Amino acid sequence: MVNVNDFCGKTDSDIIENAIKHKEADGIVIIPPRKADVEPERDFWLLDRAILLPENTTVILQNCKLKLSDRCRDNFFRSANCGMGIEFPEKITNIHVRGEGLCVLEGADHPRATGDRTKTLHAPCPARAEDVCQMADWIPAERRTPDKLQFMDIHGHTYGTDALNPEESQYGDWRGIGVLFANAEYFSISGLKIVNQHCWGISLEACSKGRVEKIDFSVNKPRVIDGMYTNIENQDGIDIRNGCHDIVISDITGRTGDDVVALTAIAGPDYKPGGSLENTHVMHNDWTKREADIHDIVIRNVVAHSQMCFAVRLLAARDSIYNVVVDGVIDTAGAGTTVLLGDGGIYGEEYPDSIRNISVSNVVCNSNTAVKVSGYVSDSVISNIVNQKPGGSAVSVVNENYLKNVTTDNLVTVAKQ
Numbered sequence: 001m002v003n004v005n006d007f008c009g010k011t012d013s014d015i016i017e018n019a020i021k022h023k024e025a026d027g028i029v030i031i032p033p034r035k036a037d038v039e040p041e042r043d044f045w046l047l048d049r050a051i052l053l054p055e056n057t058t059v060i061l062q063n064c065k066l067k068l069s070d071r072c073r074d075n076f077f078r079s080a081n082c083g084m085g086i087e088f089p090e091k092i093t094n095i096h097v098r099g100e101g102l103c104v105l106e107g108a109d110h111p112r113a114t115g116d117r118t119k120t121l122h123a124p125c126p127a128r129a130e131d132v133c134q135m136a137d138w139i140p141a142e143r144r145t146p147d148k149l150q151f152m153d154i155h156g157h158t159y160g161t162d163a164l165n166p167e168e169s170q171y172g173d174w175r176g177i178g179v180l181f182a183n184a185e186y187f188s189i190s191g192l193k194i195v196n197q198h199c200w201g202i203s204l205e206a207c208s209k210g211r212v213e214k215i216d217f218s219v220n221k222p223r224v225i226d227g228m229y230t231n232i233e234n235q236d237g238i239d240i241r242n243g244c245h246d247i248v249i250s251d252i253t254g255r256t257g258d259d260v261v262a263l264t265a266i267a268g269p270d271y272k273p274g275g276s277l278e279n280t281h282v283m284h285n286d287w288t289k290r291e292a293d294i295h296d297i298v299i300r301n302v303v304a305h306s307q308m309c310f311a312v313r314l315l316a317a318r319d320s321i322y323n324v325v326v327d328g329v330i331d332t333a334g335a336g337t338t339v340l341l342g343d344g345g346i347y348g349e350e351y352p353d354s355i356r357n358i359s360v361s362n363v364v365c366n367s368n369t370a371v372k373v374s375g376y377v378s379d380s381v382i383s384n385i386v387n388q389k390p391g392g393s394a395v396s397v398v399n400e401n402y403l404k405n406v407t408t409d410n411l412v413t414v415a416k417q
Helices: 012-021 129-135 151-155
Strands: 028-031 045-047 051-053 057-062 065-068 077-079 092-100 104-106 120-122 157-159 179-182 184-195 202-205 208-218 223-225 228-230 238-240 245-256 261-266 294-306 312-317 321-331 337-341 355-365 369-373 377-390 393-397 403-414
Touching: 012 028, 012 045, 012 051, 051 057, 077 092, 129 151, 179 184, 184 202, 202 208, 238 245, 261 294, 261 321, 294 312, 312 321, 312 355, 321 337, 337 355, 355 369, 369 377, 377 393, 393 403
Parallel strands: 028 057, 045 065, 051 077, 057 092, 065 104, 077 179, 092 184, 104 184, 120 157, 179 202, 184 208, 202 238, 208 245, 238 261, 245 294, 261 312, 294 321, 312 337, 321 355, 337 369, 355 377, 369 393, 377 403
Antiparallel strands: 223 228
């Protein structure tokens, strides 16, 4: 076991890297609050780049905060097998990030980039309609009135100080993800409070036999930067991506910008190598060389809400999601839909068996719809659903022909007042 405060370096990132480089046989690296010997006013760690986790490494945070600097366009933590230009990340095993006490991962004050690969960077990036009309140069002048603004006029752009920098990508990508593991087996992420992440809080790609638990999210959407309400896109909580299986996600709390927990198996047809930019995946998408489906996942005890999307979302495009248990979801704020199954083909073709062998139970919300089925679902059960919103629905099905052998039971709603 080594303690990061026992090591030296020119920057905080150097210090932590030196500790990991010199870890002992047990692989344990302790990160306590930063020693205040150099900068007495700062007891938190300021990161300029991602902390890379090599195989057989356990990082234990103890009542500390790690914050991204304004120079950082990178993750908080990333499995060391992936990154810029690594086309085919090799399997990595036994990596863990564990928080003890209050352990905070906080985004930069002025992020260089936010959002996913579909969002263009802009700085400033106003979020309020009146500011958008005055400052958004991407909107034609004749539409710069609040009554004429369209959804993508605001949500097609996202804050980033790298905007218009000719040497940098003008879109968000995998570097904006808070904790990113790829092709990892026997892993865990637990005991963290993630604050104002730049994109998704946690993303797993082709990972298996692991746990993500006791994660609290705190996202302000929109967020005030330099006195302006600023738009930051795609601040999901936990994203489970293609090839993930045998994973438990439990005890998730707080608020996110987008989906709180999302299983998004989108098998894009156009090949992109691992580590390429303008891509939210860090893994390659050669589906002849790796699995595209997501399966054998447990999602339990989600007490949270999304400020824009869904508490739990299952989305399969050109592949499948199966053997999934969603048990215990409390949506802590009224919203459109709490749990979404499928999307009807928006992200790519869905198959009749795209989403199958699913159990959704014990959902409590105050939403328009507790569980919405927008795509194909088969051989599944939806039960014990309580929607406390007067006139709200427990289960809504877009197309009855999309259902095959789906049972519903104990659906409770409140009559219109």
